[in-house]
Amino acid sequence: MPHTLLVLNGPNLNLLGTREPATYGRETLDDIAALCQRTGAENGLDIEFRQTNHEGQLIDWIHQARGRCAGILINPAAWTHTSVAIRDALAAVELPVIEVHLSNVHAREAFRQHSYVSGIAVGVIAGLGSDGYRAGIQHLAKRLQG
Template identity: 75%
Template structure:
């Protein structure tokens, strides 16, 4: 079984570090990528880390994940609240999904309280800052080990 996790990031996350630092912190997307790589290595995983501002590109990456990756960690960003297409693609590839948000979306504007992804996710992490990505990888490493043992 593959031990590679596809880590996907949606729109505006390329602006981390400068965009609303009171909400998202000062860490950059490169910091998030480095954290994921370090965490994955410690957990016996590999990561393929990507970000896009184009929904169709994100959908293509999700479609390509089937059979190539063990799981998906996704921060859909604004698409969390708007994209049925992303939800449907995640369901279609039949991989475990963990949804991550840097901020606590439930402490923000009411339109951010609804997620099209949460109901199909193995777990949802929000408000942990960029450490949510590390926690997602830790959970996936444990979940994958359990799946391997029962296979």
């Protein structure tokens, strides 16, 4: 069994720290990547951390995880609410998926309250800021240990 988790981040998350800090916080994506690396190491997991603003790139990374990674933690960002293709790619690779969001999407605009990913995820974490990434990695680690 591979011991690598793929942590994927969707569009605009490269602007964390400066983009709407009242909503998304002041931590940068590099800060979150470092947190994920530490959390992975604490749980005996390698972390591959990636971000893209291109939907096809994200789908390619998901496909490449099949048979190579033990699970996927994903913040699909705006694609959460729009991309059946990302949902289908996640379902096709047959890996445990945790969906994570920095903000509480259920307390925001109505269009943000629908997720194409939630229905195929083993868990959804929203509104905990970067702690949601830590919780997601810890849960996947426990799941992999049986």
